[in-house]
Amino acid sequence: MQITTERLTTSLKSAGMRMTPQRAAICKALAESEAHPTAAMIYDELRPQFDSLSLATVYNTLEALVKIGVVNALGGAGDGSIHYDADTEPHVNLACISCNKIIDIPSSHVQQLDDEITSTSGYKLLGARVLYYGLCPECQKKQEN
Amino acid sequence: MQITTERLTTSLKSAGMRMTPQRAAICKALAESEAHPTAAMIYDELRPQFDSLSLATVYNTLEALVKIGVVNALGGAGDGSIHYDADTEPHVNLACISCNKIIDIPSSHVQQLDDEITSTSGYKLLGARVLYYGLCPECQKKQEN
DNA sequence: TTCTAAATTTAGAATTATTATAAACAATAA
């Protein structure tokens, strides 16, 4: 599914938050990224456009999006930092513990799993993550040398 | 599946590492815990027995177990810390973002998912985690007040 | 048992991601 910037910005607005140039840019960067970026990655990407941007603003905006439920916070990619994912549909993340990239891979079973947990857990569910980790083909080759 | 202390200690030995009282105690604490403990939790549990135990030793031992592949490192439980799980069979973790407890729940689909990813990813897989997060029944009640 | 070399533990310092704080700034509404 294609994630739109508008989905994120309208979510913030309907949660009673004002739209600012910084927040709009953070939503856009996140929605258009394939890289499951960290706060620092978004900050670095936007810094050229917003000379005075603060990391705190990036964290605050991401935290708000997570709280609303339109963004998932993904830990455990091998680096010590949180990656953000604007795709909240059930899907599988595949992380390389060497280069720390995270990609999505399609799965025909993950939706059934999601239905099962949703109906049986007894929790008020706020999000999920399915993460597999290992060495990507490129890093496997590098390691052989 | 029941996790045995021996599985962890023999793994360390066959990886060429020496067995020490500290390492044995860390393996035992992890194997016998239901709580998906953090390094700090293991440290606190063992401190009474090992007066001079260092957190660095706990981290080193856990890191070795993760590298060998007999323990999984689970991030993203809502606190900022890594939880460790000696059960490496595919299963679902359910985390409460309020009290930060992690429990296992049974699932009839997670094994199929695991087979699918293992055969299609192209990665050299080292571990996996399936995490759902939300509010446990107790914390839901507390939040209503 | 004693000796030796290598591995391990330890205490504390360093690092790093994230959160908190308070002052400056911007936007909204009366």
Next chain:
DNA sequence: TTATTGTTTATAATAATTCTAAATTTAGAA
């Protein structure tokens, strides 16, 4: 305009984890 509230910013504080170097322990040989 003015008051009010929300937001951004720079910086300080916090906390989990890793690093470092010295002291200790281990396994095995003598």
